[in-house]
Amino acid sequence: MKDLLLISILIISLSPLKEPVTAGEVTKEIQIIPMPSEIIVLNGTFEMTGNTSIQAGHNLLLKAEQLRAYLSPASGYKLPINKESAGGNYIELKLSDELLHLGDEGYQLNITHEKVLITAYNMRGIFWGIQTLRQLFPHEILREATVDGVKWILPCVNIVDKPRFSWRGLMIDYSRTFWNTRHTKKYIDAMAYYKLNKLHMHLTDDQGWRIEIDKYSALTEKASKFDTIYHEPKEREGFYLKEDIRELVRYAEARNVEIIPEIEMPGHTSEVFAAYPELSCTGETLSVSPFFKGPGIQNVIFCAGKERTFGFLENVLSEIIELFPSKYVHIGGDEAPKEKWKACPDCQGAIKKYGLKDEDELQSWFTKRIEVFLNSKGKKLIGWDEISQGGLSKTATVMFWRGGMENIALAAITQGNDVIMAPTSHCYFDYSYKNISTEKVYTFEPLSDKLESVNPEHILGVEACFWSHIDRTEPKMDRQIFPRILALAEVGWTESPNRNWDNFSLRLKHQYKSLDLMSIYYMDTNI
Numbered sequence: 001m002k003d004l005l006l007i008s009i010l011i012i013s014l015s016p017l018k019e020p021v022t023a024g025e026v027t028k029e030i031q032i033i034p035m036p037s038e039i040i041v042l043n044g045t046f047e048m049t050g051n052t053s054i055q056a057g058h059n060l061l062l063k064a065e066q067l068r069a070y071l072s073p074a075s076g077y078k079l080p081i082n083k084e085s086a087g088g089n090y091i092e093l094k095l096s097d098e099l100l101h102l103g104d105e106g107y108q109l110n111i112t113h114e115k116v117l118i119t120a121y122n123m124r125g126i127f128w129g130i131q132t133l134r135q136l137f138p139h140e141i142l143r144e145a146t147v148d149g150v151k152w153i154l155p156c157v158n159i160v161d162k163p164r165f166s167w168r169g170l171m172i173d174y175s176r177t178f179w180n181t182r183h184t185k186k187y188i189d190a191m192a193y194y195k196l197n198k199l200h201m202h203l204t205d206d207q208g209w210r211i212e213i214d215k216y217s218a219l220t221e222k223a224s225k226f227d228t229i230y231h232e233p234k235e236r237e238g239f240y241l242k243e244d245i246r247e248l249v250r251y252a253e254a255r256n257v258e259i260i261p262e263i264e265m266p267g268h269t270s271e272v273f274a275a276y277p278e279l280s281c282t283g284e285t286l287s288v289s290p291f292f293k294g295p296g297i298q299n300v301i302f303c304a305g306k307e308r309t310f311g312f313l314e315n316v317l318s319e320i321i322e323l324f325p326s327k328y329v330h331i332g333g334d335e336a337p338k339e340k341w342k343a344c345p346d347c348q349g350a351i352k353k354y355g356l357k358d359e360d361e362l363q364s365w366f367t368k369r370i371e372v373f374l375n376s377k378g379k380k381l382i383g384w385d386e387i388s389q390g391g392l393s394k395t396a397t398v399m400f401w402r403g404g405m406e407n408i409a410l411a412a413i414t415q416g417n418d419v420i421m422a423p424t425s426h427c428y429f430d431y432s433y434k435n436i437s438t439e440k441v442y443t444f445e446p447l448s449d450k451l452e453s454v455n456p457e458h459i460l461g462v463e464a465c466f467w468s469h470i471d472r473t474e475p476k477m478d479r480q481i482f483p484r485i486l487a488l489a490e491v492g493w494t495e496s497p498n499r500n501w502d503n504f505s506l507r508l509k510h511q512y513k514s515l516d517l518m519s520i521y522y523m524d525t526n527i
């Protein structure tokens, strides 16, 4: 494996190479995560000084300002932005149609003694090139105040890079524990630094409704709060105002991160019945309890036989669609308990009326009806893999989570559905490191042997899931996610032949310093 890695790093030597170049030497200078597609290390260095400027055309001024905001605070340099060369050395950002073959997110980074050049087909590629550049600087560049005594030196390199998968995601559970705007922005910043591009916000579940909906104010008045008998700390409950969400969406967009909202249905919805009990099969009013102090996952569910359920969901989704520009809306669909549907005359009536076989088909009918609604608004539906039970629509995207059940993913892909891989075996970061070590995450192969025969284009990518019922403070959550998410970032970005655990673990040690500077806690362990 080491040899393979060397080959991929050296590729074609068009310029004088340091010789001999070993994997060890490369990692000393190239500590980047995720590992780029091709790197050629050249002789010499570039030094950013008080005379360095940024050069960018009119269409890249925003990215140039972003670059300056990344580099100015620690260096203390002004880094003026010019449209034309202004003498001295400089960092240039440039769009080029010639790089169309690197796709939407690919870029080239060329560093010589005189200049740094980031070229890409579009802005997203430019942004990823900027992240690679940040990682090549001494890690003190992440400091927010001027650092004295550091030379801002970059190795001369030619890098050509593009991601393996277009979906490189992280799901955060905001229901079981609420995480505020500051915390979410910290995660968006870290995601951008490691080229992760999808933040999946699990906003509703049995333990709380976390987003303002104008039409149903009781969702936030009642369903966002734990019953006072549990004396839960106030910071663990609450909700996002629409204005907070707009701010987060803007913040994420500027950093190549797309936010995908999740509104759970038809199960994992007992919190809704604290506010609107008439939407369940039994009409019973419930209270919201923390996961381990109450019944955990409840066996109540939206009534599929009452028209008012769909009126509610369509109104809620309409407001969600307005807030989130993503083309995807996640509707959950997992672990929907069917006992209440079995005993409910309205649900049984629906089964009869629509000629369905059983409750699994009723869930499938429910999901398809919601999908038709989302499609009519120009959105695509994502659901957890249970949405395939009872018949899967041909256009839904399936988030595969039940480890060891690749047959579900296989069947969906064979039918032509897109799939996102988030199996419990490698991607559940609420699990302990004993069960899922960083190395285990790193060795995850989304295109496993079982999926060898399928069209790989239907595997959009990978996603880490963090459920917040066990670890409910910021340091604990950080340690569950970091450094495992860095391993998954490389699984999602880097082609398999370029992945090597020994090499990655060396780069990871270097990244710990960067995580410190980003105020991120992490599990410093090799287990």
Ligand SMILES: [Zn+2]
Binding pocket: 280, 281, 302, 303, 304, 305, 306, 340, 341, 344, 345, 346, 347
């Ligand atoms: Zn019912």
